[in-house]
Amino acid sequence: MADVARLANVSAQTVSRVSNGESSVVESTRLSVLRAMEELGYRPNSAARALKRGEFRAIGVMTFTLSTTGNVRTLEGIVAAAAAQDYAVTLIPVGAPSQDAVRGAFTRAGELAVDAVVAIMETHLASDAPPPYPPGFKVVVADSDDAGDRHPVVDTDQAAGAVSAAQHLLDLGHRTVWHVAGPESSYAAQRRRDAWQAQLVARGLEVPPVQHGDWTPRSGYEIGLRLAEEPSCTAVFAANDQMALGLLRAFHDSGLRVPEDVSVVGFDDVPEAESYIPPLTTVRQDFEQIGRLCVEQVLGQVRRTGPTTGTTLVPTQLVVRSSTAAPGRTGARRPRRA
Amino acid sequence: MADVARLANVSAQTVSRVSNGESSVVESTRLSVLRAMEELGYRPNSAARALKRGEFRAIGVMTFTLSTTGNVRTLEGIVAAAAAQDYAVTLIPVGAPSQDAVRGAFTRAGELAVDAVVAIMETHLASDAPPPYPPGFKVVVADSDDAGDRHPVVDTDQAAGAVSAAQHLLDLGHRTVWHVAGPESSYAAQRRRDAWQAQLVARGLEVPPVQHGDWTPRSGYEIGLRLAEEPSCTAVFAANDQMALGLLRAFHDSGLRVPEDVSVVGFDDVPEAESYIPPLTTVRQDFEQIGRLCVEQVLGQVRRTGPTTGTTLVPTQLVVRSSTAAPGRTGARRPRRA
DNA sequence: TGGAGGTATGTTTGCGCAAACATTCGAACC
DNA sequence: GGTTCGAATGTTTGCGCAAACATACCTCCA
Numbered sequence: 128m129a130d131v132a133r134l135a136n137v138s139a140q141t142v143s144r145v146s147n148g149e150s151s152v153v154e155s156t157r158l159s160v161l162r163a164m165e166e167l168g169y170r171p172n173s174a175a176r177a178l179k180r181g182e183f184r185a186i187g188v189m190t191f192t193l194s195t196t197g198n199v200r201t202l203e204g205i206v207a208a209a210a211a212q213d214y215a216v217t218l219i220p221v222g223a224p225s226q227d228a229v230r231g232a233f234t235r236a237g238e239l240a241v242d243a244v245v246a247i248m249e250t251h252l253a254s255d256a257p258p259p260y261p262p263g264f265k266v267v268v269a270d271s272d273d274a275g276d277r278h279p280v281v282d283t284d285q286a287a288g289a290v291s292a293a294q295h296l297l298d299l300g301h302r303t304v305w306h307v308a309g310p311e312s313s314y315a316a317q318r319r320r321d322a323w324q325a326q327l328v329a330r331g332l333e334v335p336p337v338q339h340g341d342w343t344p345r346s347g348y349e350i351g352l353r354l355a356e357e358p359s360c361t362a363v364f365a366a367n368d369q370m371a372l373g374l375l376r377a378f379h380d381s382g383l384r385v386p387e388d389v390s391v392v393g394f395d396d397v398p399e400a401e402s403y404i405p406p407l408t409t410v411r412q413d414f415e416q417i418g419r420l421c422v423e424q425v426l427g428q429v430r431r432t433g434p435t436t437g438t439t440l441v442p443t444q445l446v447v448r449s450s451t452a453a454p455g456r457t458g459a460r461r462p463r464r465a
Numbered sequence: 466m467a468d469v470a471r472l473a474n475v476s477a478q479t480v481s482r483v484s485n486g487e488s489s490v491v492e493s494t495r496l497s498v499l500r501a502m503e504e505l506g507y508r509p510n511s512a513a514r515a516l517k518r519g520e521f522r523a524i525g526v527m528t529f530t531l532s533t534t535g536n537v538r539t540l541e542g543i544v545a546a547a548a549a550q551d552y553a554v555t556l557i558p559v560g561a562p563s564q565d566a567v568r569g570a571f572t573r574a575g576e577l578a579v580d581a582v583v584a585i586m587e588t589h590l591a592s593d594a595p596p597p598y599p600p601g602f603k604v605v606v607a608d609s610d611d612a613g614d615r616h617p618v619v620d621t622d623q624a625a626g627a628v629s630a631a632q633h634l635l636d637l638g639h640r641t642v643w644h645v646a647g648p649e650s651s652y653a654a655q656r657r658r659d660a661w662q663a664q665l666v667a668r669g670l671e672v673p674p675v676q677h678g679d680w681t682p683r684s685g686y687e688i689g690l691r692l693a694e695e696p697s698c699t700a701v702f703a704a705n706d707q708m709a710l711g712l713l714r715a716f717h718d719s720g721l722r723v724p725e726d727v728s729v730v731g732f733d734d735v736p737e738a739e740s741y742i743p744p745l746t747t748v749r750q751d752f753e754q755i756g757r758l759c760v761e762q763v764l765g766q767v768r769r770t771g772p773t774t775g776t777t778l779v780p781t782q783l784v785v786r787s788s789t790a791a792p793g794r795t796g797a798r799r800p801r802r803a
Numbered sequence: 804t805g806g807a808g809g810t811a812t813g814t815t816t817g818c819g820c821a822a823a824c825a826t827t828c829g830a831a832c833c
Numbered sequence: 834g835g836t837t838c839g840a841a842t843g844t845t846t847g848c849g850c851a852a853a854c855a856t857a858c859c860t861c862c863a
Contacts, residue, residue, distance in 0.1 A: 128819065138843045143821055151841060168601060170575040174515035175819035178848055183512065183578065185555070193541045194736070203531045206556050215577050217523070218544050218554045237508040239553050240521065240578045263506060345740040369737070376742050398532070399707070402682040404714050466849065476813045481851055489811060513849035516818050807862090814855070819848105826843070832836085 128169065135163035146171050177240065185215040186425055187241035189232050191224050191250065195342070196397050197315075197414060198247055201269060204418015205245060212426060217241050224250045224312070233261050243425045245269060250312045265428040267421050271314050272438070279424040280438040281417055285315050288410040288443035289322035292364045292392045295408070295445055300453045301362035301390065303327060305335045307350050307374065309342050309366040319366050319394065335360070340370045347373020354389075355381035361389055361454045368393035368400050368409055375403055375450070386452035396446055406448035416441050466507065473501035484509050515578065523553040524763055525579035527570050529562050529588065533680070534735050535653075535752060536585055539607060542756015543583060550764060555579050562588045562650070571599050581763045583607060588650045603766040605759050609652050610776070617762040618776040619755055623653050626748040626781035627660035630702045630730040633746070633783055637791045639700035639728065641665060643673045645688050645712065647680050647704040657704050657732065673698070678708045685711020692727075693719035699727055699792045706731035706738050706747055713741055713788070724790035734784055744786035754779050 132139040137160060144152050145160040152160075163169075177183045188205055190198050206216045219236050222228040229252060236244050243265035266278045296304045306323045309316025320337060327334045338354070340346035347370030354360045355378055365371035371393030375385055383389050385405055393400060396411035420439055427433015470477040475494060482490050483498040490498075501507075515521045526543055528536050544554045557574050560566040567590060574582050581603035604616045634642045644661045647654025658675060665672045676692070678684035685708030692698045693716055703709035709731030713723055721727050723743055731738060734749035758777055765771015 139819090140821075140844080141842060143819095144842090147821080153841065156841080172516070172819055173576055173578045174512050174521065175848090176821080177512035177578070178510070178516050178818090178850090179820045179822080181848080185578065193537055193544075199531055199537050206531075206558050210558055215573075216556045218556065220544050220548055235553075238511055240511045240515070240523065343740065344737050348740060372737075373740065380742070399682050399710075402686060402711065404718070477849090478814080478851075479812060481849095482812090485851080491811065494811080510849055513818090514851080516820090516848090517850050517852080519818075805863095808860090810857100810859080812855100812857080814853105816851100816853085818850090818852105821848095822846090824843105824845080827841085829838105829840090831838085833834105 128171075130167055131160065131163045131169045134167065135160045182242050182429070183215075183240045184213060185217055185241045186422070187217045187219045187236050187239055187244040189219040189221055189229075189236065189244055189246040189248075191221045191228075191247075195249070196395060197270065197412065198249065200414035201247055201418050201421070204415040205421055206418070207415070208419040208422035212422065214422070214426070219244070224252055226252050230261070233264060236264070237261075242429050243267070245421045245425055246271075249315060250310075251314065265425060267425040267428070269417060269421050272318070276436055279428075279434060279436060281420045281424060282438065282440060283315070283412045283417065284440040284442050285318035286322035287440075288394060288412070288445075289319040289364070290326050291443065291445045292394065292410050293323050293326045295447065296362040296364065296390055296392060296451065297326075297330065297332075299362075299390065299451060302359075302454075303332045303335060303362070305338070305354060305357075305360050305363045307338045307340050307347060307363060307365040307370050309340060309370075311339065313342075316366050323364060340366070340373075342367055342369060344369045344373040344376075346370060348377045350374070351377025352381065354378075355383055362392075362451075363389060364392045364394075366394055368395045368397045368403075368407060371407055371409065371450075372399075372403055375405075375407070379404075386450050387455070390451040390454075392451060400446075401448060403450070405450050408448045408451040409446055411444045411446050413441050413443070466509075469498065469501045469505055469507045472505065473498045520580050520767070521553075521578040522551060523555055523579045524760070525555045525557045525574050525577060525582040527557040527559055527567075527574065527582055527584040527586075529559045529566075529585075533587070534733060535608065535750065536587065538752035539585055539755050539759070542753040543759055544756070545753070546757040546760035550760065552760070552764070557582070562590055564590050568599070571602060574602070575599075580767050581605070583759045583763055584609075587653060588648075589652065603763060605763040605766070607755060607759050610656070614774055617766075617772060617774060619758045619762060620776065620778060621653070621750045621755065622778035622780050623656035624660035625778075626732060626750070626783075627657040627702070628664050629781065629783040630732065630748050631661050631664040633785065634700040634702065634728055634730060634789065635664075635668065635670075637700075637728065637789060639792050640697075641670045641673060641700070643676070643692060643695075643698050643701045645676045645678050645685060645701060645703040645708050647678065647708075649677065651680075654704050661702060678704070678711075680705055680707060682707045682711040682714075684708060686715045688712070689715025690719065692716075693721055700730075700789075701727060702730045702732075704732055706733045706735045706741075706745060709738075709745055709747065709788075710741055713743075713745070717742075724788050725793070728789040728792075730789060738784075739786065741788070743788050746786045746789040747784055749782045749784050751779050751781070 128139050132142045209216050219232050221232045245267050247269045248271040268280045293304050308320045338350045351374040374391050393407050393409035396409045400407040400409050466477050470480045547554050557570050559570045583605050585607045586609040606618045631642045646658040676688045689712040731745050731747035734747045738745040738747050
């Protein structure tokens with residue numbers, strides 16, 4: 128910086144003013160400073176800047192895995208929203224879904240150059256102890272329902288999504304709706320399941336036994352083979368699109384037609400869902416919006432203009448495609464071909 | 466820090482020594498400092514630390530999109546490898562696959578708290594101008610073949626992978642291999658295609674017309690419907706698993722059996738591939754390894770112990786599952802049922 | 804017993820920047 | 834013409850830390 132100042136024949140402070148775009152610099156000075164910067168390849172040192180300003184203009188995103196659609200797309204949304212506010216995003220991996228690992232991640236976060244943290248916590252932590260979000264951190268929790276009283280929480284409105292799926296199937300005339308749930312360790316899976324069940328109970332309908340998958344198409348396929356043996360099963364709501372894909376294949380392999388014999392609804396609306404056979408009716412999650420809200424909430428805390436608790440739910444949207452239809456006249460399905 | 470020093474009755478320097486784990490601090494002093502840190506909730510300020518040390522212990526990862534399997538898994542590999550070296554990872558989104566956007570991203574990178582940059586550049590930039598990697602940056606380029614003479618490049622050995630796929634099909638007895646390529650803007654797609662073609666030419670075989678998809682299952686499906694009309698087509702090599710999935714469905718819809726009538730090979734080995742119907746024979750890319758090598762190369766530059774040019778290729782592995790088999794006795798396939 | 808050589812700790816200093824305050828200078832007004 | 838005011842620019846200072854150097858004190862040996 129001093130070199131630039133010397134070359135441009137101004138003080139270092141003026142260089143600082145130019146590089147921060149302050150207005151009270153006369154145009155000619157400004158230009159000569161810019162020229163000097165260019166010539167010397169000057170770049171402001173962000174460490175010094177952060178030290179002086181007391182903030183990094185960066186937020187940390189804590190996540191256990193990047194291998195689920197939801198996490199990745201939420202991350203994309205966060206990155207986009209943060210970039211729009213001129214904030215950088217630093218990734219903080221959590222080694223395992225355990226209390227200790229999360230605590231360790233926060234320790235790292237404390238030493239990292241971040242002003243606040245978005246924790247994508249889609250799974251229950253192993254223990255029942257209170258969530259280990261240390262005090263003094265500006266934290267927003269995504270995809271979880273824990274800690275709503277200690278930090279802001281942003282989540283998809285899982286319950287409304289599950290209800291819209293069940294409702295859609297019931298409105299088509301199905302007598303009840305089966306459910307392929309996600310793993311019990313997942314908050315989202317639990318809430319989708321609870322809402323599905325509540326909806327059936329509220330309508331006084333029989334609640335078929337829950338089938339628990341693990342989010343993978345393979346688990347959906349295996350469950351689908353079992354459901355194909357159940358003549359009363361004419362409508363299935365799967366807790367994510369991948370398991371729904373497994374169901375579609377299982378039904379196909381079992382000689383059942385979708386949607387004529389069985390209707391299937393998924394959850395997520397992954398990009399591939401419209402290319403499934405048949406194109407999948409599913410519940411769309413707005414991950415981009417979740418990312419945007421996370422950033423908004425977390426910057427609200429940084430700037431002390433936003434709340435430090437409370438839950439924000441992002442609405443879902445039922446996308447009706449070709450995997451759902453009214454059941455046959457009898458309300459039961461035709462015999463399997465296979 | 467001063468507060469901690471006062472509480473522990475030592476100098477600030479000793480606090481610094483403790484927090485950096487230096488050895489020459491007697492155990493009793495060390496413990497009392499740690500206790501004081503605990504009590505005051507002290508966390509070292511990483512801005513000041515970075516300012517003093519002249520490095521951030523962070524690397525930037527520049528990417529155009531996070532919505533492809535490859536990029537996400539490469540990113541995961543980078544994050545894991547960086548964490549192992551105690552480096553943080555900051556995401557630098559590139560707005561569009563254009564020269565200007567990349568230049569802009571580098572400008573941001575220069576102002577960000579990163580010591581070096583890994584650029585995941587899987588697509589050609591719009592223009593033919595030389596790649597806009599500005600001088601003075603420590604850069605490693607992933608998934609590209611540009612710039613190998615200016616920066617280290619890490620990439621999957623696309624050619625070897627494509628050859629292994631073609632070879633596998635030819636060894637099974639197929640007369641030739643059709644190819645569903647990725648978009649022309651993709652380096653990887655181009656290299657897989659070239660290697661496939663070269664392999665056929667080297668064996669003096671007929672080279673069927675290339676089918677260009679856009680990586681999506683839908684494009685694979687559409688191409689598959691066309692290929693189903695080609696009786697001579699008994700073996701297809703798709704440039705990624707998603708398009709292979711589309712092929713599988715198209716052949717199924719057309720009444721062709723895989724692998725009895727047509728063999729299909731994919732590329733990537735996505736987690737779902739083993740659950741496709743039938744389980745997909747594919748070429749596995751080792752994204753984790755790519756991430757690790759990117760980190761290794763980039764830290765080599767930071768520490769001035771590694772090369773600043775050169776290309777590192779990561780080998781692929783052919784994973785044989787159930788979507789490939791020898792052609793029928795006649796070398797042509799049985800008539801379509803549909 | 805004097806000093807050499809070590810270990811543990813303290814003191815000084817400056818990293819690069821920007822806030823706060825100081826200075827300069829020209830224009831506007833009475 | 835003198836005074837006031839404000840815009841443009843300069844000077845000083847300290848953010849929190851760790852390298853470099855300084856000091857204190859202990860042990861060991863001739």
